[in-house]
Structure formats: C-alpha cells, structure tokens
Amino acid sequence: MDAFIPLLTIFMLAIFVGFEIITKVPPLLHTPLMSGSNAISGITIIGAMIAAAAPAPLTTALGFCALVLAATNVVGGFLVTHRMLAMFKKKD
Amino acid sequence: MHSALINLAYLAASVLFILGIKGLTHPRTAVRGNLYGATGMLLAVVATLASREVFGAGMQGFAVILAGVVIGGGIGATVALKIKMTAMPQMVALLNGFGGGASVFVAGAALIDASDPTAQMTVATVASGIIGSVTFFGSLVAFDKLQELVLPGKPIHFPGQQVVNGLIGLAALGVGAMLVNDPTATDLYWVLVGLASIGGVLLTIPIGGADMPVAIALLNSYSGLAATSTGFVLNNDALIITGSLVGASGLILTRIMCKAMNRSLTNVLTGAIGPEAVGGASADEVYAGKVKSASPEEVAMLFDSARRVVIVPGYGLAVSQAQHAVRELANLLESKEIEVEFAIHPVAGRMPGHMNVLLAEANVPYDKLREMDDINPTFAQTDVAIVVGANDVVNPVANTDPSCPIAGMPILEVDKARTAVVIKRSLNHGFAGIPNPLFAADRTLMLFSDAKKAILDLIAAIKEA
Numbered sequence: 001m002d003a004f005i006p007l008l009t010i011f012m013l014a015i016f017v018g019f020e021i022i023t024k025v026p027p028l029l030h031t032p033l034m035s036g037s038n039a040i041s042g043i044t045i046i047g048a049m050i051a052a053a054a055p056a057p058l059t060t061a062l063g064f065c066a067l068v069l070a071a072t073n074v075v076g077g078f079l080v081t082h083r084m085l086a087m088f089k090k091k092d
Numbered sequence: 093m094h095s096a097l098i099n100l101a102y103l104a105a106s107v108l109f110i111l112g113i114k115g116l117t118h119p120r121t122a123v124r125g126n127l128y129g130a131t132g133m134l135l136a137v138v139a140t141l142a143s144r145e146v147f148g149a150g151m152q153g154f155a156v157i158l159a160g161v162v163i164g165g166g167i168g169a170t171v172a173l174k175i176k177m178t179a180m181p182q183m184v185a186l187l188n189g190f191g192g193g194a195s196v197f198v199a200g201a202a203l204i205d206a207s208d209p210t211a212q213m214t215v216a217t218v219a220s221g222i223i224g225s226v227t228f229f230g231s232l233v234a235f236d237k238l239q240e241l242v243l244p245g246k247p248i249h250f251p252g253q254q255v256v257n258g259l260i261g262l263a264a265l266g267v268g269a270m271l272v273n274d275p276t277a278t279d280l281y282w283v284l285v286g287l288a289s290i291g292g293v294l295l296t297i298p299i300g301g302a303d304m305p306v307a308i309a310l311l312n313s314y315s316g317l318a319a320t321s322t323g324f325v326l327n328n329d330a331l332i333i334t335g336s337l338v339g340a341s342g343l344i345l346t347r348i349m350c351k352a353m354n355r356s357l358t359n360v361l362t363g364a365i366g367p368e369a370v371g372g373a374s375a376d377e378v379y380a381g382k383v384k385s386a387s388p389e390e391v392a393m394l395f396d397s398a399r400r401v402v403i404v405p406g407y408g409l410a411v412s413q414a415q416h417a418v419r420e421l422a423n424l425l426e427s428k429e430i431e432v433e434f435a436i437h438p439v440a441g442r443m444p445g446h447m448n449v450l451l452a453e454a455n456v457p458y459d460k461l462r463e464m465d466d467i468n469p470t471f472a473q474t475d476v477a478i479v480v481g482a483n484d485v486v487n488p489v490a491n492t493d494p495s496c497p498i499a500g501m502p503i504l505e506v507d508k509a510r511t512a513v514v515i516k517r518s519l520n521h522g523f524a525g526i527p528n529p530l531f532a533a534d535r536t537l538m539l540f541s542d543a544k545k546a547i548l549d550l551i552a553a554i555k556e557a
Contacts, residue, residue: 003327004212011320014333017110018340024117027438027463030345030445031180032126033116034312038187040109040129041319041338044194046102046140047326051201052160053146053153059201064160066197069190071164072171077187078130079172084180084449085126088119091457 032084039077045070101139102330108132109334119458136330177453178410181443185234185308188315192227195220195318199325200281209275216324218268221281222288224318229292231311238304238442247300247363260291298363302484302523304442306349306360313342345444352438354500375527379519382532391513391539392553398475400431402467404504405447406440408481414544418480419454421547424554433460435467435504437485468505477509481543483522486530497524512536515546
C-alpha cells in the first residue's frame with residue numbers, strides 16, 4: 001500500500017493535466033493528436049527494454065516481442081505525426 | 093547509473109510529453125511540440141539503457157534491445173514514411189494496437205519475473221492483460237475493416253452478441269481474480285489474455301464504417317490506459333503519467349465524436365445504427381421526380397455570378413483521393429475573386445480530423461478549414477455549397493425528423509445555401525441508411541460521378557467558359 005498511494009496520486013493528477021491540455025487542442029489537429037499521443041504511449045518501451053535485458057530466457061523473449069511492438073509504435077508514431085504536422089500551413 | 097538520476101530523467105521526459113501535447117494546441121507550435129515529445133522519448137530510452145536493470149545485465153541485454161529497436165523502428169519508419177494520408181485511420185488503428193500489445197507482453201514478463209508480487213502488481217497485471225489484449229485485437233479488427241481486407245466495413249451482428257460479450261468479460265475477470273489470488277499460477281495470465289483477445293474482436297466487429305472515428309478514439313484511450321496499468325505493474329511514474337495523458341486524450345475525442353453524432357457511446361459500441369434501422373420516408377418517396385441531375389458545364393455556370401463558395405468534404409473525397417483536385421478547384425475559383433472556404437464536420441471521414449489532414453496535404457491553408465459551428469451561420473450568405481462525397485452529415489432530416497436514426501445530430505446546413513451542388517456517385521444512402529432530402533431539394537443540383545473525376549471535369553468546364 002505504501003507504494004500505491006503516491007502512484008495513485010500521480011495518476012489522478014496526470015489525468016487532470018491531460019483533460020486540461022487536451023480540451024484545448026483544436027479539431028483541426030485531432031488526427032495528429034491521436035498519432036502523437038499514441039507515439040508517447042509507446043513509453044511502454046522502457047518496460048520492454050528492462051524485460052528484454054532480464055536473464056531468464058522467457059522474460060527476454062516476451063520483452064523482445066514487447067520491444068518490437070513498442071519501437072514500431074514510437075518511431076512510426078512520431079514520424080507520421082511529424083509528416084502530418086509539417087503539412088499544416090497558413091495562407092501563403 | 094543511480095536510480096534517483098534515472099527517475100529524474102523520467103520526470104523530465106514526462107514534462108517534455110506534456111509540453112509536446114501542449115504544442116498541439118496550435119498548428120504554429122505543433123511541429124515543435126511533436127519534437128519535444130520525441131526528445132522526451134529519447135531521454136527516457138537513454139536513461140533506461142543506463143539503468144541498473146539494463147546496463148547491469150551486460151552485452152547480451154544490449155544486443156537483444158538493439159535488435160528489437162532496429163526491427164521495430166525499421167518497420168515503424170517504413171510504414172510512417174510510405175503511408176498515404178487517406179490511409180491515416182488504418183495507421184493510427186495499427187499503432188494503437190501495437191501500444192496495447194506491448195503492454196500485454198511487458199506485464200506478462202514482469203509477472204513471470206516477480207519473486208514476491210504485491211497485490212498492486214498482480215491487480216495491475218490483470219488490468220494490463222485485459223486492456224492491452226482488447227486494444228490489440230480491437231485495433232486489428234478496426235484496421236482490417238478500414239483497409240477492407242477480410243471483414244466487411246459494415247457492422248457484424250449475431251444473435252445473443254451482448255450475452256456472449258458479457259460472459260467473456262465475466263470469464264476474464266474470474267480468471268483475473270484467480271490470478272490475483274495465486275500469482276504463481278502464471279499460466280492463467282495467458283488464459284486471461286486469450287479471453288480478452290476474443291473480447292477485443294467481438295467488441296469491435298459490430299462497429300462499422302462511419303462509426304469508426306469513435307472506435308479509433310476509444311482504442312486510443314485504451315492504449316493509454318494499458319500503459320498506465322503497466323506503470324502500476326512496474327512502479328514506474330513515467331508510464332503512469334504518459335498513459336494517463338493518452339487515456340484522457342482518447343476519452344475526450346470519444347466524447348466529442350459521440351456528441352457530433354448525438355449518440356451515446358453505448359449506442360455506437362453496440363452498432364445500433366445501420367441499414368436495418370430504416371424508418372421514415374422511403375427513398376422513392378423522397379427522390380421520385382424531384383432530383384435534378386446537372387452536367388459539369390451547367391454547374392460551372394453557377395460560378396459566373398458567385399461570390400462565396402463553401403466546399404463540404406466527406407469520406408467520398410478520401411476514397412477517390414480528390415483532395416488535390418479540390419485544392420485546384422479552390423485556387424481557380426479564388427483567381428476569379430470568389431471567396432472559398434471548407435466546412436469540416438467533426439465526424440466527416442473515418443477518424444477525428446481526417447479531412448483536415450487530407451486538405452492540409454493538398455496545401456489548403458488551415459485558416460480556410462472551418463469548424464461546423466463557425467461556418468453554419470454563413471451558409472445563408474453562400475452562393476454555392478459543393479458537397480464532395482458527404483451524405484449523413486448534410487442530411488437536414490437530422491433537424492426535422494425526431495424519429496430518424498440521426499435525429500439531433502448537428503449537421504452542416506448546406507440546405508441553406510443559395511445553391512447546393514452534391515457530387516456523389518449515386519443516390520445510395522449513407523451509413524445511417526436513410527434517404528437525404530437535400531438531394532431532392534429545389535436548390536440542389538446533383539453531379540453524379542466519382543469525386544475526383546467530377547472536380548476535374550468541373551475545373552475543365554470553368555476554364556472553357
């Protein structure tokens with residue numbers, strides 16, 4: 001329980017921060033918001049790295065699978081978001 | 093490296109993620125925002141490489157990580173650079189799924205490795221397993237439907253669907269409870285994952301076509317919640333914060349999409365709308381003898397006296413890749429001193445913001461892309477409204493017939509324009525399965541053709557006139 005309460009606190013506060021910022025994102029940018037937020041949800045990659053480096057072969061294998069998925073998520077997400085955002089231009 | 097330093101790096105990464113999303117509140121700062129996000133991710137990855145768990149594991153660990161990152165990063169980069177803008181909904185669906193899948197594996201690995209798991213850890217592992225599997229398989233189904241590979245785009249129903257879904261949900265929770273009770277029975281985790289995977293498929297198949305924006309937004313939220321749960325598994329703040337941000341983002345988008353269709357989330361998720369739900373006037377009653385078909389030349393003449401034109405894009409524009417042709421038409425009209433703007437319905441297309449991305453790709457300046465509430469009051473002063481491949485979002489019965497499937501859905505009030513030109517291949521109904529009286533209105537001209545071909549013909553006709 002001792003570790004749980006601080007984590008729960010962080011969780012609740014982060015949810016509020018999320019709601020506050022994201023309601024300000026205009027509909028114009030909703031697609032990049034989805035792909036961009038998706039890329040950062042690939043933060044699971046750090047858990048995948050720790051699992052992949054573990055000594056037990058089964059853990060390593062699971063970590064490797066997670067790593068491939070998460071790395072696709074992260075790299076693909078940020079790149080495609082960048083591609084989209086670079087297209088939004090004001091009247092020239 | 094000292095674990096306090098690692099945690100500080102995670103904190104910095106979390107701050108960069110928040111600043112990154114904040115950047116997305118304006119197109120001017122958005123590119124920089126995305127770079128902040130990517131920098132945060134790089135920082136988190138480097139910090140993890142230096143951590144005791146990874147750095148301490150020696151060369152073999154590094155080799156596995158390098159291989160995983162190269163393979164995953166290679167796939168991600170290739171797809172991200174090659175994907176067409178019209179296929180963005182599929183891309184986002186797939187990425188959502190991968191995020192969910194990664195959480196399933198990480199939580200499973202942590203459970204197997206744990207020597208004395210706490211209740212927090214096992215409960216969180218169960219949550220990661222369920223949410224992550226639903227996200228992964230739900231997203232694969234969404235991807236398949238959008239890409240039209242195996243499953244049809246339309247909703248799939250079978251008798252007793254809700255009961256089956258409920259039973260699978262209960263079974264997954266039951267297995268979860270057993271796992272929490274005895275965390276050493278790690279095989280149960282994979283039973284749980286299997287059940288949740290079937291659940292993910294079953295939950296997504298009844299969602300069809302035009303309801304996809306809701307499904308994708310919701311899966312986006314799930315992928316965040318899966319990351320958060322994994323954060324509780326690993327006691328990792330960065331995962332919890334980031335996952336919460338994404339979870340909140342997906343939920344907000346889901347709510348916006350539901351509101352833009354005036355439907356409850358339950359109604360969308362059960363696929364309660366669709367061709368079976370036909371009520372009100374039949375297509376014959378609405379259309380017979382009243383539909384006026386026009387040639388591109390006839391439509392071109394409308395622009396001789398026009399001063400303001402509004403273009404209303406829908407999914408048909410994406411299907412026929414007409415965005416560049418539409419931009420060319422807008423340029424041509426502007427060269428004749430005609431004001432041109434674009435009216436974007438929140439659920440036009442197959443994901444939130446789909447039309448904006450397509451038009452931005454075709455170099456339409458973003459200040460010309462106007463939201464529904466902004467542009468609706470201007471239709472009365474609009475000479476010509478051109479509807480390109482949209483149907484339900486411009487159907488006036490939403491406001492007039494309280495018994496129709498789209499009753500109360502906010503629409504783009506194209507019927508108020510002096511003349512409406514509707515470019516469509518046929519009089520076939522849209523996703524809601526009802527006829528559209530706009531097509532038979534006195535002031536409407538139908539241009540029956542593929543969207544891209546129609547626009548190109550129109551451009552040629554205007555140039556000749």
